[in-house]
Amino acid sequence: MKVKRVIGLLFSGLWLNFGCTSPTINMTQADKPYVLLVSIDGYRHDYNQLHKPKYLTQFAQNAAQVTYFKPSFPSVTFPNHITLVTGLYPANHGIVANRFYHQQLQQTYAMNIKQSVTDGRFYQGVPLWSLAGQQGMKSATYFWPGSEAEIAGQRPDYWLPYNDDAPNNQRVEQVLQWLNLPQAQRPQFVTLYFSDVDTAGHLYGPASDSTHQAVTQVDHAIGQLLDGINALPYQVNVIITADHGMTNVEQFPRMYTDKLFDEAPALKDKFSFNNDAAFSLITAIGDNKQQDLDALALLVNKVPGLRFYRRDVVPANLHFSDNLSIGDAVLISNQHYITSTDARVGVTGKHGYDADVISDMNTVLYAKGPAFNQQQIQFAENIHLYPLIAHILGLTISEPIDGQLTELAPLLAQ
Secondary structure (H helix, E strand, C coil): CCCCCCCCEEECCEEECCCCCCCCCCCCCCCCCCEEEEEECCCCCCHHHHHCCHHHHHHHCCCEEEEEEECCCCCCHHHHHHHHHHCCCHHHHCCCCCEEEECCCCEEEECCCHHHHCCHHHCCCCCHHHHHHHCCCCEEEECCCCCCCCECCECCCEECCCCCCCCHHHHHHHHHHHHCCCCCCCCCEEEEEECHHHHHHHHHCCCCHHHHHHHHHHHHHHHHHHHHHHCCCCCCEEEEECCCCCEEHHHCCEEEHHHHHCCCHHHHHHEEEEECECEEEEEECCCCHHHHHHHHHHHHCCCCCCEEEEHHHCCHHHCCCCCHHHCCEEEECCCCEEECCCCCCCCCEECCCCCCCCHHHCEEEEEECCCECCCEEEEEEHHHHHHHHHHHHCCCCCCCCCCCHHHHHHHECC
């Protein structure tokens, strides 16, 4: 694994961060720290202003927050949920897209293939629940991507197989049950996941009445959750965020990857494409791979705004190289909706784009609890959440990661 940055670690209560001063947390030594991490899939950075949800708006007031919380590239669901709990860019934790081919395992990974999602061999890094388990701390996850697999030798103490039909109130009630367990059985790190907003955003667009309704439904569940947490006899640090935002792709022309070969039909069967709106992972399957890739590059370069990169020369700011699962090359565009003619039609909202170019990809981070102040940071990458949560829980980070505690440390209570 190629890792570009290493953060400071906590060892036996001694703060080591290569010369930086440790933030202190306003909790008594007798208190155990608790963190609840909530993801609202597809919750764009401006949805509080656009859809005016009651409880999320109230929570954001006086909260520690990041106005533009930047997803890693590609800004899609599974890669970014794994980034949030590992502190690694997708190329480093191994889940490079919602669907890809793993060359070493010779297997396809896809978010809808149970066999791959539950196979720990696809995942690198140490998720927060595994880190907690290694250090004797209990954890619980409700539908977090990756939590159904054994990773770094661990699973969460409490977890459930994914069921998209599980009602939001059922999810909230289960989390509150976990937090009401006797202290010896109680998880200190808990995750909760909601999918409604992302689903509506895809089908109807970010500003639609249907997305507004989905935001309202999740907001009601958040209200239930916060009421239950406020009733606990101890304090919980609550962090609300998402994996990515959403943009209306009706503004973009369709780029059909199979139509690239209209001028060179003999090349069409020499490539495999995994398309996902903003990008396509390409694997050359012919006998003359380098020659075929050169020919494909010439075809791609005829399309304004579409970019062709071999895996090892993807722009450095995307941190999307050095992993064979990316394939031989990548098509990237922030001006198209990349798809194929046999893909389903009617999708209005999508994500996956570079958040530095399409700001709609950014999401939010709101945090309240004894570990936090009311500081606001304008911009931060989501790789930095992992070391923040590890620090609050007092966990020693066991492997190098891409995130740095110093980036989100201003949110911590002094």
